[in-house]
Amino acid sequence: MSGPTTEPEVGKAAKASRRRPGLLRTAWGFGRTKVGVALAGIIVLIAVAGPFVAPYEPTEFVAMPYETGVEGVVFGGDNLGRDVLTRFLWGGWTLLLLAVSAAGLGVAVGTVVGIVAGYRRGWLDDVLMRFNDVLLAFPQLIAALLVMSIIGPKVWLIVAVIAVSHVPRVARVIREATRKVIEQDFVKAAEAIGLPRWRIMAVEILPNVTSPLLVELGLRLTYSIGVVAVLGFLGMGLQPPTADWGLMINETRQGMAVQPWPVVLPVTAIAVLTIGANLITDGLSRAAIGIDRGVEK
Amino acid sequence: MTRNEHTVLRVDDLTVIGRPSDVEIISDVSITVRRGEILGLVGESGSGKTTLGLSLLAHCKRATQIARGRVEVGGEDLARLSERQVRNLRGRAVAYIPQSPASALNPALRLRTQLSEALHDAALSRAAVAERVREVLREVALPDDDRFLDRYPHQLSGGQQQRVAIAMAFVGRPELIVLDEPTTGLDVTTQAHVLATIRRMTREYGTAGVYISHDMAVVADLADEIAVMYRGDLVERGRTDEVLAGPEHEYTRRLLSAVPLLRTDGHGEAEEPEEEPLLRVSGLAAGYGRTRVLEGIDVSVSRGECVALLGESGSGKTTLSRSVAGLHHQFTGEVLFDGEPLARSSYRRTAEQRRRVQYVFQNPYEALNPRKRVRDQILGPYRHLVGRPADPDAVVAEALERAALPASYADRFPEQLSGGERQRVCIARAVATKPDLMVCDEITSALDVSVQAEIVTLLRNLQDEGMALLFVTHNIALVSNIAQRVAVLNKGRIVEYGPVGRVMSEPGHEYTRALIADTPDFRPSFAAAE
Numbered sequence: 001m002s003g004p005t006t007e008p009e010v011g012k013a014a015k016a017s018r019r020r021p022g023l024l025r026t027a028w029g030f031g032r033t034k035v036g037v038a039l040a041g042i043i044v045l046i047a048v049a050g051p052f053v054a055p056y057e058p059t060e061f062v063a064m065p066y067e068t069g070v071e072g073v074v075f076g077g078d079n080l081g082r083d084v085l086t087r088f089l090w091g092g093w094t095l096l097l098l099a100v101s102a103a104g105l106g107v108a109v110g111t112v113v114g115i116v117a118g119y120r121r122g123w124l125d126d127v128l129m130r131f132n133d134v135l136l137a138f139p140q141l142i143a144a145l146l147v148m149s150i151i152g153p154k155v156w157l158i159v160a161v162i163a164v165s166h167v168p169r170v171a172r173v174i175r176e177a178t179r180k181v182i183e184q185d186f187v188k189a190a191e192a193i194g195l196p197r198w199r200i201m202a203v204e205i206l207p208n209v210t211s212p213l214l215v216e217l218g219l220r221l222t223y224s225i226g227v228v229a230v231l232g233f234l235g236m237g238l239q240p241p242t243a244d245w246g247l248m249i250n251e252t253r254q255g256m257a258v259q260p261w262p263v264v265l266p267v268t269a270i271a272v273l274t275i276g277a278n279l280i281t282d283g284l285s286r287a288a289i290g291i292d293r294g295v296e297k
Numbered sequence: 298m299t300r301n302e303h304t305v306l307r308v309d310d311l312t313v314i315g316r317p318s319d320v321e322i323i324s325d326v327s328i329t330v331r332r333g334e335i336l337g338l339v340g341e342s343g344s345g346k347t348t349l350g351l352s353l354l355a356h357c358k359r360a361t362q363i364a365r366g367r368v369e370v371g372g373e374d375l376a377r378l379s380e381r382q383v384r385n386l387r388g389r390a391v392a393y394i395p396q397s398p399a400s401a402l403n404p405a406l407r408l409r410t411q412l413s414e415a416l417h418d419a420a421l422s423r424a425a426v427a428e429r430v431r432e433v434l435r436e437v438a439l440p441d442d443d444r445f446l447d448r449y450p451h452q453l454s455g456g457q458q459q460r461v462a463i464a465m466a467f468v469g470r471p472e473l474i475v476l477d478e479p480t481t482g483l484d485v486t487t488q489a490h491v492l493a494t495i496r497r498m499t500r501e502y503g504t505a506g507v508y509i510s511h512d513m514a515v516v517a518d519l520a521d522e523i524a525v526m527y528r529g530d531l532v533e534r535g536r537t538d539e540v541l542a543g544p545e546h547e548y549t550r551r552l553l554s555a556v557p558l559l560r561t562d563g564h565g566e567a568e569e570p571e572e573e574p575l576l577r578v579s580g581l582a583a584g585y586g587r588t589r590v591l592e593g594i595d596v597s598v599s600r601g602e603c604v605a606l607l608g609e610s611g612s613g614k615t616t617l618s619r620s621v622a623g624l625h626h627q628f629t630g631e632v633l634f635d636g637e638p639l640a641r642s643s644y645r646r647t648a649e650q651r652r653r654v655q656y657v658f659q660n661p662y663e664a665l666n667p668r669k670r671v672r673d674q675i676l677g678p679y680r681h682l683v684g685r686p687a688d689p690d691a692v693v694a695e696a697l698e699r700a701a702l703p704a705s706y707a708d709r710f711p712e713q714l715s716g717g718e719r720q721r722v723c724i725a726r727a728v729a730t731k732p733d734l735m736v737c738d739e740i741t742s743a744l745d746v747s748v749q750a751e752i753v754t755l756l757r758n759l760q761d762e763g764m765a766l767l768f769v770t771h772n773i774a775l776v777s778n779i780a781q782r783v784a785v786l787n788k789g790r791i792v793e794y795g796p797v798g799r800v801m802s803e804p805g806h807e808y809t810r811a812l813i814a815d816t817p818d819f820r821p822s823f824a825a826a827e
Contacts, residue, residue, distance in 0.1 A: 183663075188624055193643070194643050194644050195677075208666070
């Protein structure tokens with residue numbers, strides 16, 4: 001047993017050098033996150049690099065409709081005789097771009113609404129959250145179809161409609177997280193020195209709600225992928241002759257018995273992407289729960 | 298140590314390790330407690346005293362386990378028993394009174410159910426159980442009628458809740474009772490009652506008690522024997538009067554000298570009040586909605602003076618300090634700072650006023666943004682109130698130095714700091730802008746007594762440098778160590794206001810007298826020798 005004066009210093013120094021791992025690193029520690037990143041990574045790679053390695057032009061006719069076994073055309077031709085592989089490689093990035101921008105926009109707006117409602121409280125909170133409830137009452141897909149059929153299928157409209165449908169869901173989660181954060185005294189400390197409200201929200205609150213924010217982002221991304229693909233399939237998304245996974249399934253489903261590839265490839269890709277994104281989100285939310293409770297796993 | 302029938306608890310070479318790191322949380326601890334006696338287990342947070350307390354019930358916190366050693370209660374080794382046998386013994390042979398009674402009682406159960414459940418003895422008839430419950434309630438000086446038994450925990454005060462927890466522990470006539478800081482969070486008056494109840498109950502029942510605490514003053518009053526824990530080791534053990542008179546271990550001495558003395562001459566003499574004090578609060582009344590919590594408050598703080606606001610929970614002292622800081626807006630009356638009126642909301646005050654009045658919060662674990670480094674915590678207010686510094690590093694280093702922290706702490710995050718260090722960072726953040734008045738809201742109540750002493754020293758130094766302090770506390774012993782003048786708050790009114798020396802030696806109000814009488818008066822007899 002050594003004297004009490006020297007020991008604490010050593011202990012403190014050792015403790016100080018190590019900071020508790022953050023959300024991303026904790027999430028990476030789960031096997032599921034790694035699998036998710038691998039799965040989603042493959043599909044993202046196909047979608048992004050696809051157009052550069054595709055053997056033909058997406059609108060080039062290389063075979064007879066639904067013809068298979070043609071020399072140099074690995075997966076055969078689609079309903080119009082275009083190369084299925086090329087269209088598959090070209091069709092991913094539109095889906096990804098739409099889904100990512102819709103999710104990003106929705107989460108961004110939802111976060112702002114959530115933090116403002118949670119922090120300002122009072123009538124502003126009431127107005128924002130009741131408006132949220134109204135939005136929540138619309139089923140996501142039906143609302144999208146309704147707007148599309150009135151205004152017509154436009155790319156910006158797809159993004160906007162999906163983003164708007166995300167906002168109330170994100171806002172609710174972030175509002176709850178904000179309410180927990182503002183109970184803590186450091187927010188009052190900022191108020192006591194008269195820091196402007198918007199800076200309190202941006203500097204003091206926002207960094208402390210990143211855990212639920214990342215989880216929401218993953219969740220909304222997964223939903224967006226699904227909705228964009230469904231809209232494409234229903235003909236309310238991108239219009240022919242654009243190569244798009246959702247559209248591909250719709251266009252070629254009649255010939256599925258003789259030529260399954262133009263349906264199987266995009267369906268598999270969307271499924272793998274969704275599962276991957278879900279696994280990442282799951283890892284993030286597990287890590288977030290652990291961090292919020294302050295327990296080491 | 299001879300084995301005799303008076304020994305109820307006997308712990309031999311107990312070691313508890315943490316999983317998966319295999320760190321020894323407590324190592325080779327041996328203690329014995331005799332029938333009807335209380336052992337005070339003292340140590341700072343993280344010393345392993347709660348882990349030891351729980352292992353006496355053969356219970357381990359998550360990710361810990363008993364590696365070796367024996368825990369014998371009434372001759373039976375708990376470590377050897379199966380989970381089921383241990384469950385049977387708990388409440389009967391060993392009982393536990395946790396720190397927070399509010400979370401220990403099930404809020405959904407009436408007291409009757411709660412207390413009968415604790416008795417869990419299938420051999421007793423329903424009437425016998427009811428009779429026993431009433432008996433034990435009478436013993437802890439609570440009403441035993443049906444109306445009281447039909448209450449829910451939230452309908453009781455904190456002191457009553459803790460007495461119900463004591464009744465729950467004693468209802469099964471245990472041989473050993475483990476008390477884990479049961480009076481933390483209680484007012485001194487309530488604490489005095491609860492401690493007296495514990496003392497009497499252990500004597501009457503012949504129960505052995507283990508009282509876990511970080512406060513030497515309380516333990517000195519209550520315990521027959523003291524065991525001091527330091528970083529998982531038992532560093533000193535002996536009869537209370539012997540330990541107090543001649544502490545052998547360096548750490549024990551430190552703990553003893555950290556206890557604030559109840560009666561001092563105050564920190565320096567109170568000077569004649571200047572013509573215009575720095576802060577003058579007059580006729581202040583404040584409340585929440587229609588509830589009034591403060592009425593007719595007149596307090597003033599002169600430059601370089603420390604005025605203490607003393608009051609128990611619910612006396613309105615925090616509301617008053619928040620009103621001064623501009624965090625509580627619902628008040629009427631006048632708050633003059635340096636001759637200028639202060640607006641109700643901090644947002645309506647001038648930047649200069651906000652800079653000159655700084656606020657330090659009660660709980661250092663919540664007062665720092667967990668996502669910001671110490672450097673940014675300090676620079677944030679500075680940039681906002683003073684302006685962009687020419688040399689940010691110098692500002693941070695100076696602030697840290699005034700809070701007695703090394704400059705190397707600037708790169709740390711709050712989670713890398715202990716409670717005391719966090720509170721120092723909070724103080725550094727407040728002093729960085731060179732304020733004239735610092736409002737300290739119970740800033741030591743979340744800290745160990747030993748850390749509290751360091752913070753008090755720090756505040757005294759700041760005050761010597763010319764800063765005025767409004768020091769809010771419930772601890773009367775602290776008042777006499779730091780303040781020149783004290784205002785005693787009771788139920789929203791100031792019942793006594795004057796120089797510390799006078800208030801402590803000849804209190805004018807009955808409430809102040811009661812407060813002083815209920816506070817354990819602690820004087821380490823060894824201090825004279827040093």
